Structures are given as structure tokens and as C-alpha cells.
Amino acid sequence: MKRVNQLLTEGASELIKRANVHDNSKLEIPEKELFDEYTPKLKDCTYGSDEYKEFLKGLKVALDHHYQNNSHHPEHYKNGVNGFDLFDLIEMFFDWKASTERHADGNIMKSIEINKGRFELSEQLCDIMRNTAVRLGYDK
Numbered sequence: 001m002k003r004v005n006q007l008l009t010e011g012a013s014e015l016i017k018r019a020n021v022h023d024n025s026k027l028e029i030p031e032k033e034l035f036d037e038y039t040p041k042l043k044d045c046t047y048g049s050d051e052y053k054e055f056l057k058g059l060k061v062a063l064d065h066h067y068q069n070n071s072h073h074p075e076h077y078k079n080g081v082n083g084f085d086l087f088d089l090i091e092m093f094f095d096w097k098a099s100t101e102r103h104a105d106g107n108i109m110k111s112i113e114i115n116k117g118r119f120e121l122s123e124q125l126c127d128i129m130r131n132t133a134v135r136l137g138y139d140k
Helices: 003-021 031-043 050-058 060-069 086-101 108-118 123-135
Strands: none
Touching (some): 003 086
């Protein structure tokens, strides 16, 4: 009778495990030094801009390591988001939200739209992410 409750609790447990280790690789070489250098620079640039893309080039070594060690990034899989499970997707969504908070002009709705093209996301998936952002009040 409480089976769905049990299953939802299993899912919540997986999310808590992921929350506890999220981006731990950023505290390791080669990521830490490069993220320490570039994070302040990224704050004042617009996500997806030419300046942003140039900063990503400077972060390439760190990003390659980061993507290899963190499955919530489309770059982790040969087939991008199609390699995801639901937990990767949820973690990616909240990672995108946190990222918007690190940019002076960050906006989750704008990020979803940019990443739709960047990662070849379906309109249906983008609608689900936009609906989630609205439900959580992130669209304001």
C-alpha cells in the first residue's frame, strides 16, 4: 500500500547522495586552480556570449576533467543528454539554476533556451524544465 512512498523515498535518497558529493571534483587538481581564477571573471559576463566562450577555452583542462567526473553534464556521455537518467537530469537543472545565480544577469529561462540549442534538447524537455522553474518561483 505504501509502495510509491517507498520508491519516492529511494529516489529522494539518491538525490541526497548526489547533493552531498556534487562537484567535489572542483576541489581537486586540475579544476580548483582554474575555477578559482575564472569564476570571478565569469560572474561579470553574460552566459553564452563570446566573452563567456573565450573564458571556457581558458577552462578547457578543468572542464574536461569536470565533465569526465560528473555525470550530470551532457559532455559526460558520448550521446549527451540521451545518456542521462532522471537523476542526472534533475541535478543538471539545479546546476543550471545555481549557475544563473553566479552571473550578474543570470536567468534560468534564458539558460534553458540557450542550452536547448547547445545540447539539442527537445521542446518537451525544455517545457518540463521551464514548468519546474515556474513551480519553484525561479522565473521571477
